[in-house]
Amino acid sequence: MARFIVRRVVAMVFVLFAIxxxxxxxxxxxxxxxxxxxxxxxxxxxxxIHAIRRDWGFDKPVYVQxxxxxxxxFSGNLVSYIxxxxxxxxxxxxxxxxxxxxxxxxxxxxxxxxxxxxxTAVRAGQFSDRFLTVLxxxxxxxxxxxxxxxMAYYLGFKWEIFPNGGYVPLTDDPVDWAYHLxxxxxxxxxxxxxxxxxxxxxxxxxxxxDDYVRTARAKGLSERQVLVRHVLRNSLIPIVTLWxxxxxxxxxxxxxxxxxxxxIQGVGQYAAESVSQLDVPPVLTVTLFGAFFIVFLNAIVDIxxxxxxxxxxxx
Amino acid sequence: MxxxxxxxxxxxxxxxxxxxxxxxxxxxxxxLEAGEVLAVVGESGSGxxxxxxxxxxxxxxxxxxxxxxxxxxxxxxxxxxxxELQRVRGAEIAMIFQDPMTxxxxxxxxxxxxxxxxxxxxxxxxxxxRERTVELLDRVGIxxxxxxxxxxxxxxxxxxxQRVMIALALSCDPAVLIADEPTTALxxxxxxxxxxxxxxxxxxxxAAVILxxxxxGVVADIADRIxxxxxxxxxxxxxxxxxxxxxxxxxxxxxLGSIARVDRPRPARLPTIAGMPPSLAHRPEGCHxxxxxxxxxxxxxxxxxxxxxxxxxxxHKDRCWxxxxxxxxxxxxxxxxxxxxxxxxxxxxV
Numbered sequence: 001m002a003r004f005i006v007r008r009v010v011a012m013v014f015v016l017f018a019i020x021x022x023x024x025x026x027x028x029x030x031x032x033x034x035x036x037x038x039x040x041x042x043x044x045x046x047x048x049i050h051a052i053r054r055d056w057g058f059d060k061p062v063y064v065q066x067x068x069x070x071x072x073x074f075s076g077n078l079v080s081y082i083x084x085x086x087x088x089x090x091x092x093x094x095x096x097x098x099x100x101x102x103x104x105x106x107x108x109x110x111x112x113x114x115x116x117x118x119x120t121a122v123r124a125g126q127f128s129d130r131f132l133t134v135l136x137x138x139x140x141x142x143x144x145x146x147x148x149x150x151m152a153y154y155l156g157f158k159w160e161i162f163p164n165g166g167y168v169p170l171t172d173d174p175v176d177w178a179y180h181l182x183x184x185x186x187x188x189x190x191x192x193x194x195x196x197x198x199x200x201x202x203x204x205x206x207x208x209x210d211d212y213v214r215t216a217r218a219k220g221l222s223e224r225q226v227l228v229r230h231v232l233r234n235s236l237i238p239i240v241t242l243w244x245x246x247x248x249x250x251x252x253x254x255x256x257x258x259x260x261x262x263x264i265q266g267v268g269q270y271a272a273e274s275v276s277q278l279d280v281p282p283v284l285t286v287t288l289f290g291a292f293f294i295v296f297l298n299a300i301v302d303i304x305x306x307x308x309x310x311x312x313x314x315x
Numbered sequence: 316m317x318x319x320x321x322x323x324x325x326x327x328x329x330x331x332x333x334x335x336x337x338x339x340x341x342x343x344x345x346x347l348e349a350g351e352v353l354a355v356v357g358e359s360g361s362g363x364x365x366x367x368x369x370x371x372x373x374x375x376x377x378x379x380x381x382x383x384x385x386x387x388x389x390x391x392x393x394x395x396x397x398x399e400l401q402r403v404r405g406a407e408i409a410m411i412f413q414d415p416m417t418x419x420x421x422x423x424x425x426x427x428x429x430x431x432x433x434x435x436x437x438x439x440x441x442x443x444x445r446e447r448t449v450e451l452l453d454r455v456g457i458x459x460x461x462x463x464x465x466x467x468x469x470x471x472x473x474x475x476x477q478r479v480m481i482a483l484a485l486s487c488d489p490a491v492l493i494a495d496e497p498t499t500a501l502x503x504x505x506x507x508x509x510x511x512x513x514x515x516x517x518x519x520x521x522a523a524v525i526l527x528x529x530x531x532g533v534v535a536d537i538a539d540r541i542x543x544x545x546x547x548x549x550x551x552x553x554x555x556x557x558x559x560x561x562x563x564x565x566x567x568x569x570x571l572g573s574i575a576r577v578d579r580p581r582p583a584r585l586p587t588i589a590g591m592p593p594s595l596a597h598r599p600e601g602c603h604x605x606x607x608x609x610x611x612x613x614x615x616x617x618x619x620x621x622x623x624x625x626x627x628x629x630x631h632k633d634r635c636w637x638x639x640x641x642x643x644x645x646x647x648x649x650x651x652x653x654x655x656x657x658x659x660x661x662x663x664x665v
Binding site for chain 1: 371372373377397400401402403404405406409410412414417418419420421422423431432435436467469480483
């Protein structure tokens with residue numbers, strides 16, 4: 001286990017380094033990427049631009065700029081090129097919003113998908129299975145920006161059943177917190193529910209033909225015990241892997257569309273805004289933030305995987 | 316005579332498949348008495364496993380159709396409700412499956428898989444069930460059972476896993492043990508150990524055994540009675556000696572002829588039965604063995620009933636139209652033949 005952790009930490013450092021280099025250099029070579037020009041405004045003189053370039057160090061070689069920027073990321077002194085606000089503080093204030101969205105949605109989509117997947121597998125071929133299969137396909141096909149916008153417009157704005165976007169901290173008012181998050185949770189979960197329930201259904205159907213399930217029946221277990229202890233337990237293993245990775249992506253600000261449609265002001269929305277302004281410091285930091293969670297959850301998934309399937313050994 | 320445990324009457328099992336209706340079992344009848352070992356022998360696809368699994372309701376499914384009855388101590392198994400079946404499964408009738416590598420759940424400890432069965436049928440504390448599991452594992456010959464009870468299936472070899480399966484099957488003292496090709500997936504040396512173990516356990520517990528196999532060599536050691544199945548029907552049944560020393564059906568002759576024997580001059584090639592078993596979706600009219608039978612004659616297009624044709628042994632039944640005298644003549648010429656010259660010696664000893 002100790003070896004496993006050391007290996008993973010070393011690997012994580014390499015991954016984050018590679019991602020930071022790639023992100024930084026991509027923004028250095030894209031057209032209209034010169035921050036000094038944009039910071040100087042529309043009718044700036046070359047002198048102004050030149051002054052900005054010198055003040056911010058944009059005239060230094062790219063690798064020097066990279067090292068300086070990375071130094072600021074870790075010392076917490078990195079500021080936005082656009083509004084000069086501290087990037088680290090900005091992300092820190094947005095983390096609770098993104099985490100609440102991610103955790104709630106991940107629980108919701110896993111819970112619903114397990115129930116749906118199991119139910120459709122048991123009823124395979126019957127009307128209810130076909131009906132739910134069509135629903136799942138519709139769910140998979142609906143883009144979040146569309147279904148989210150519809151929900152926000154009708155349920156939030158027009159009929160005023162739910163608040164129209166925004167976020168209330170959990171510590172301020174737990175009920176209002178949940179009330180504000182119901183629509184975003186649902187919008188974010190729909191796609192995942194569709195994918196996960198389909199995947200679980202086919203896993204369950206495969207597992208049901210395994211010999212040990214026949215053994216479990218031959219033991220005189222009830223159908224429910226057979227399903228939960230033997231079929232579900234084994235079919236869930238690949239789903240849990242997927243869940244960990246998707247959860248990591250959403251935690252790291254991957255729910256950009258949902259956050260933007262419902263104006264949650266989370267990390268994902270920050271990323272979207274910064275990208276549209278070609279604001280390198282926040283883009284770089286948010287990318288690293290997201291990559292960290294994906295790599296971290298990957299390691300967690302491996303540990304959980306070894307626990308769920310004793311044949312797997314961590315090395 | 317001892318108590319009649321299980322009585323199967325005219326059992327028919329068919330499955331609807333894309334190629335049409337597959338009649339896997341077609342009118343099988345047999346009885347099983349307490350402490351008896353009945354061997355059900357046949358090639359792959361003869362319906363022997365389906366017969367065995369149907370007794371435990373394991374062939375049920377949306378495409379399966381059942382007829383006939385299987386009466387176990389007053390419970391009718393073919394039409395039993397799920398609850399009735401659950402009470403019987405594991406506790407009254409237990410099953411050992413063919414492939415020990417896949418028959419245990421890979422993600423649960425073997426001890427837990429046995430405890431689970433005990434607790435499904437008895438109100439028993441975790442520690443008592445665990446204690447019994449250790450004893451069971453010890454009894455089937457798992458060394459250091461107390462430590463190994465917490466191991467996972469992948470930490471065991473095939474033979475050891477089959478012992479675990481046997482311990483599992485015996486955990487609730489079943490009256491009937493169904494073993495579906497229990498040694499097919501194992502090495503020959505391990506096969507012998509497992510069979511020895513089953514024989515001992517039969518003697519100790521008095522459980523009746525239905526041994527499903529394609530290997531007559533396995534049967535010779537352990538069976539009291541034999542039922543030979545072909546294409547969904549029993550084509551011959553009788554006591555062990557009747558089948559081995561006075562076989563009546565040409566299919567049985569073929570099976571017996573294709574056993575490799577060390578006590579005979581070795582033939583250039585082991586005799587085989589020509590042709591392939593018929594598809595169970597398109598079986599020939601009359602005697603199903605007809606297309607492969609070297610002794611076929613006009614009568615064979617009619618289905619021969621399973622009845623006693625040897626006057627001296629009324630329990631010995633077969634489905635062949637040949638007269639007993641003709642058979643005794645024809646049988647001699649079967650290559651690699653059967654055991655006739657032994658008959659005097661062994662017969663006298665019996």
